[in-house]
Amino acid sequence: MTEDELGELREEIGRVTIEMAKLFVKRAEISSDIGRAKKEIGMGITDESREEQLRGIVLDACRRELGGKGGGDSSSSAAGPAPQEAAVYRFLNFLLGESAVIQSQYRRGGGPGHQPVCAAECCQPATESGGGEGGPTHLSVFQAAKRLEAEEGRQIIHMEVGEPDYMPPGAVATALSESYGRGHIRYESPRGMPALLDALAEYGSKRFGASIGPGNVAVTPGGRFAVFAAMSALLGPGDEAIIMEPAWPAYRDCAAYAGARVRAVQASLDESWMPSIRDISDAVSPSTKMIILNYPNNPTGAVLRPDIMDGIMEIASDRGIYVLGDEIYSEYVRGAKPWRSVASYGYQNAIAVQSFSKSHAMTGLRIGYAVADGHVIDKIASLLSLCMTSVPAPVQHAALSAVGQDVSGNARTISERLDVLASEARKMGMEYAEPDGAMYLFVRVGTDGARLAERLLSECGVAVAPGSGFGENYRDYIRLSAACEDANRLIEGMNILKSMLDGGHT
């Protein structure tokens, strides 16, 4: 190969690129026309089944084009899809994402000079929108409740968020007090204080039935950062993540930030919130890079049946798909179903996320950690190093003092409160599945949950989380938290809920 030949190849790629860019402009114009048409007809912008159909048609055309040119087997195999096919898929996802941007300009009133910059647009998390397009979420209700307390001096019964009303272990108070004197006020290395990494590796090995070394741990500012960092470091534009709905809204927010697409597998109350292996298998595409599990589950409290968990891990490991296990409620398992960490499978693409927020009631300390293979830990630490150097030293010192403290009393408290909530819900004839863990009861209310939540808060001072915040198929649900109020206040809240549902409060 000579430099001349390289020059020719470059001219050729230039010609093809220009041709593609012209088609891209043409496509944008048609897309814009479609956006206008949809608006006139009154249709939504995205239409997943239509997108899926288009993907199928285009992939078929490309497979024919690829033919025997070394494009590999067009069907997916144990080693994953052929690289060309995965690339075409990414390309299509990029184009479909652009279509959504163009078509949504008709809603946002964007004209020339308006440049939807992905990084900026998509990092507006639903949790901050205070009830925009997707309606209110548990956090927007929380913020509204806090405003009512601060500005109008109202007494609110908080059943909307998972913030414990009990205190962190006393050792945390001591650790915070002594951090200045002991010099825990200096930069730490991005992955975390060595002593804390050691302690977490030891604790994790015992607790999760896995072989975890300090090199498998990264300390993060809350479990949230571990989810954010893993998703944004491992997913890129065109990639897909599978989530089980109902789900914590941050998974969709983080996927959007990474430019990745989400495929949601719907779980239903009829199946005790167990997702089906068949649905999960169907949701896997050549672009699937991650499956996100959150058990004990927020909002349903479900723990995965062992055969389903095994099945998911098998699907993932066959294809090298990452499995992100958000396991921050693992200290709150209460049912008979055995809970198992994704870390226990010895799978190199499994990432377990843990937090001190719920287990140790340390929400405002903002500390959690990820357990994973070194290659993932390095990526998480790199992002942490880039954006904040390290978790604050006094907070790490406090967490170190908390590791291994007996927090089983917290789990008992929550379990008892869940019994109270469930008993009240049963009396009211509400449908729900007995939670296997976590801190919530997810109940069907037979009416629009968002509207109900709004009225409950403004008219009666009871804050609950609307089901729609956890997925659009759960509009007639609300999530009740057992974290923030004692049994008496929970009963009071449930009575007010009953009277509103009965039409007593109008």
Added chain:
Amino acid sequence: MTEDELGELREEIGRVTIEMAKLFVKRAEISSDIGRAKKEIGMGITDESREEQLRGIVLDACRRELGGKGGGDSSSSAAGPAPQEAAVYRFLNFLLGESAVIQSQYRRGGGPGHQPVCAAECCQPATESGGGEGGPTHLSVFQAAKRLEAEEGRQIIHMEVGEPDYMPPGAVATALSESYGRGHIRYESPRGMPALLDALAEYGSKRFGASIGPGNVAVTPGGRFAVFAAMSALLGPGDEAIIMEPAWPAYRDCAAYAGARVRAVQASLDESWMPSIRDISDAVSPSTKMIILNYPNNPTGAVLRPDIMDGIMEIASDRGIYVLGDEIYSEYVRGAKPWRSVASYGYQNAIAVQSFSKSHAMTGLRIGYAVADGHVIDKIASLLSLCMTSVPAPVQHAALSAVGQDVSGNARTISERLDVLASEARKMGMEYAEPDGAMYLFVRVGTDGARLAERLLSECGVAVAPGSGFGENYRDYIRLSAACEDANRLIEGMNILKSMLDGGHT
């Protein structure tokens, strides 16, 4: 518009998409051939000037294609480039990214199923590389020095990082101690504790000569996060940021994370490190979205001359360009030159970044803040909310106790040490500019700074920061920090440096 017409548009977009996908496959094949050719010839995979050229050719072709079709003026305007042009730019960046993926598979041995993901590659900051491609940085030297101390018990003279050896104000110790008892252990709102926002707004209004309300402040985990969030929220693929070199390496890292390009304006010792307005003006392109200023400067200690500062603000405000002022050394101004915050210009696209790390010696507490217009503050808070909810409550409480504490003693300490460093450097005949502020002396050593730093550390236990970490034109410089050691140790370090430069240590 009828559903039939929508159907026709969809058929058309389907046809265009298939055509594009086929070209995409063809392009991938050519790209693969180019990768093979480059490998044979021994060339690197990415070639910025070649990419830039291709962008220019393709954009020109698209502009002709767009013509008068409502694509907007193709030249830049105060309102920024036309949205179509920005979209084409994104499209090209996607294709160029794919090319790099395809071509790099020849080096990484990636086979089927191996999909390098951009998001993961670019969040590996230089600061974490420990001296990879870009050579060692101040942080990689720091980490190496820490290892020597921990593993070999060696005594190191630390002149490589800006971590003060003096303590935070005593009030911080009290605040940390009382945070548990006072309940500062719960989630805070993403922008920060209201009392802290009020205090910072009041302090900032006085200190920066600006009208700052609590709505103009966001509390962040260190100044670093404010820089990261502002850059990643305001810059996207295809955008450009202008920096003045020598510069703190994180600006390039954050730009790379956002997918943005950096144009560096070179400052020189001959001009006392003042960048020229002409060079800055020449560096502005239609894609320029941000100018980053860092004065008092790291590593040179320079403060901008008022006429240059005014000129930069004028260039920026004429074009609506963001100005990010990283002003974390503003409490360490020592020369006669008046320092002025970017916030004082009343410009709505100015962002001032402050930190408690240097001013209050609170490095390991990880707390800083951004001062900006509400639209920028919202974006920073959104990202913070997405990735970590809020800065830890005890840390915010500690910062609140620190606001307004008299820290002028710290500035005196550093200024005296800088005099010592300068006096020693002068005796050794080194070239440098007298620092107007900050904590560093940036000296020309007349030899490769990276090699010198490596030998100084391994052979003599003196840690210094190589100039190349601040820009590749500064290979024969090193940065000496006055933060970590007292005058006697600094003199000891300088004597060792002298003896190595004289050939005494070999």
